[in-house]
Amino acid sequence: MFKRNNYSIFFFCIFLLFDLSTSVASKDFKKENDISYLLYERDKAHRNVTIEYWTISGKVKNESNKVYYWTSSFYKSGFTALPSIFNYAIVYVVDVDKKSFSFFTYGNPSMVISAEKAISSDLKEDLENKDLKDALERVKNKIFTNFALMPEPYGIASSEKPFLLYGPLKFERLKKNEISYSLKTELLDYALEVKLESNDLPLNYDKKNILKVGDTERAEGYVIGKLKTTGRMKKNDIWEKVIGEFFYTHMWGNWNKASAWKETNRILIVLENGIKLDYHTFKDGKGNKKIEDQIFIMKDKNIEKIEGPYLNVIGKWDSIASKRKYKIDWRINIPQKKIDLHIAPILKQQEVSVIENRGAFWFGSCEVNGNVDGKNLKGIALVKSQYYEKISNK
Secondary structure, X not given: OHHHHHHHHHHHHHHHHHHHHHHHHXXXXXXXXXHHHHHHHHHOOOOOOOEEEEEEEEEEEEOOOOEEEEEEEEEEEOOOOOOOOEEEEEEEEEEOOOOEEEXXXXXXXXXXXXXXXXXXXXXXXXXXXXXXXXXXXXXXXXXXXXXXXXXXXXXXXXXXXXXXXXXXXXXXXXOOOOEEEEXXXXXXXXXXXXXXXXOOOOEEEOOOXXXXXXXXXXXXXXXXXXXXXXXXXXXXXXXXXXXXXXXXXXXXXXXXXXXXXXXXXXXXXXXXXXXXXXXXXXXXXXXXXXXXXXXXXXXXXXXXXXXXXXXXXXXXEEEOOOOEEEEEEEEEEEHXXXXXXXXXXXXXXXXXXXXXXXXXXXXEEEEEEEEEOOEEEEEEEEEEEOOOEEOOOO
C-alpha cells in the first residue's frame, strides 16, 4: 500500500511538471506572437539596408504649464548595423514661451558631408567649387555654432537589442513584453530625461502596407503614437518634472536615390483620439513633374492606403540664413474619407542645417486642428520637408 502510494505520488508529480511546462510553453508561445514582442525585434537596427532612422518627437509641459516640443532623430547609412558607414543625429527643442528653436547636429564631418549628398541636389557642385579639406578643418575647429564634433564612436545602433547611443542622445527599449522606452537627450541649456509608454498598436509598413520609395524600392518600418511621457527636464541648470505625449517612428530600406528627388515631404500626424495619418510625397528630379503621394490612415486596428494628391500649401517661409523658401503650412483634405486637417508650425523658423546651411531642410513640430468623421479634433505632427525654392538675391 505504501509503495503504491509512492508510485501514485511519483506519477502525479511527473504529470504536474508536464502540465506546468506545457502551460509555460504555451504562455511563451503567446508572448512570441504578441505585438509588443514582435515590435521589440523590429526596434533593433537592421543589417543589409542602405538607410535607417529612428525619430522620437512630441511635447511636454512643466509644473508651470510651460510647453516644449522635442525631437531626437538618429540616422545611419551602410550595410551593417554596427558600425555604419556614417551616422548622425539631430536634436532640437522648441521653447514655446521664448519662441525659440534650438538644434544641434551631431556627427563626424566627413560622414555629415556624405549625409548632405542625400539631402541637397546641388551639394556636389558646391563641393567641386570649394576645398573639401578646408571645410573639414573649419568644422573640426567648431567654427559652425550649430555643429558639435563628437568623439568616436560616432554612434551605435544595436542589432542585438533596441538601443541607440549617440553623443548626448540615448534611446532604449525597456522591456520585451511592454511598449516602453527611455529617452535621454540634451543640447545647450536644455536636457530631457523621460519614460515613454504606450498601449497603441503600431502603423506597420510591410509587404501588406507598402510604402514605395521610387519605382522599385520600398521602405519598411512603423509608427507608434500616444506615448505617455513622464520624467524631468532641465532648463538653465534647473530640473523640473514634466508630462506630455510623444510618438515614435522607425524606418529602414534599401534605397539610395535621395539625391535624385527634387521634392520629398513627410507629414506624420497623431490625433488626440489615436488616429494616425502618415503622408509621404516624392517628386522625381529628372524632369518628371508627377508627384507621387502616399497617405496611410490608421483608425483603431485598420490601416488604409490611398494615393493623392490631397495636400495643399497654405503658407511659405523665407529663411534668411540659407536663402531658401520652404512650404511650412499645410492643409490635408480627403473628402471621401471625411478628413480635413490644418497643419500649422509651432514656429516658422525650424530649419535644420548640417554644415553652414548647406543641405538645409525644414524639420519642424506642428499643431493640428481639423475634422475627421464630423468630429473636431486636435493633434501633434512632425514635418520633414526637403523641398525648397531659392530666394532671389534681387
